[in-house]
Amino acid sequence: MIPAGWENFYVVTASAAATLIGLMFVVITLGADIAKTERGKGVAQFVTPTFVHFGGVLFSSLVLLVPWPSVLAPCIILGCSAAAALIYVAFTIRGVSRLDFLNLSWLDYLFYFGLPFLADVGLIAFAVGLTSGIAYAPYGIAATIALQLLVAVRNSWNVALWLPQNR
Secondary structure: OOOOOOHHHHHHHHHHHHHHHHHHHHHHHHOHHHHHOHHHHHHHHHHHHHHHHHHHHHHHHHHHHOOOOOOHHHHHHHHHHHHHHHHHHHHHHHHHHOOOOOOOOHHHHHHHHHHHHHHHHHHHHHHHHHHOOOOOHHHHHHHHHHHHHHHHHHHHHHHHHHHHHOO
């Protein structure tokens, strides 16, 4: 049960995420030959989180489009999915730290770890806020979903540029 007028936002974000997931599959298919190399094994540490972010946007948007009888169920689902995403961020940090051939910039750390962490913590907080009746909570949830989409778009572009340069 989302406030009236938010349907279009969630339809657009879900559609964008689903479309970009498809495009990521195309990019990965075109760069499939790199998977045989040592560097290719490290690519998964960046591609998979990008899919997870797109999937998170798609999932969150679809959860919010369901006509729930109250806000409690979607808020619990969003909070649990964001908590799982936080755990996934920790595993991603661990996996990337084991790659010895990478020199990540501060911008990479921000987009692969910092902003996803912020979006997931924000989604938990705003989901709790929505159940509490806080007026700005729907805007916060929309902002965290938009942030996840922005992060995924930037990271997919980063992977798309990295693949041809490292064949």
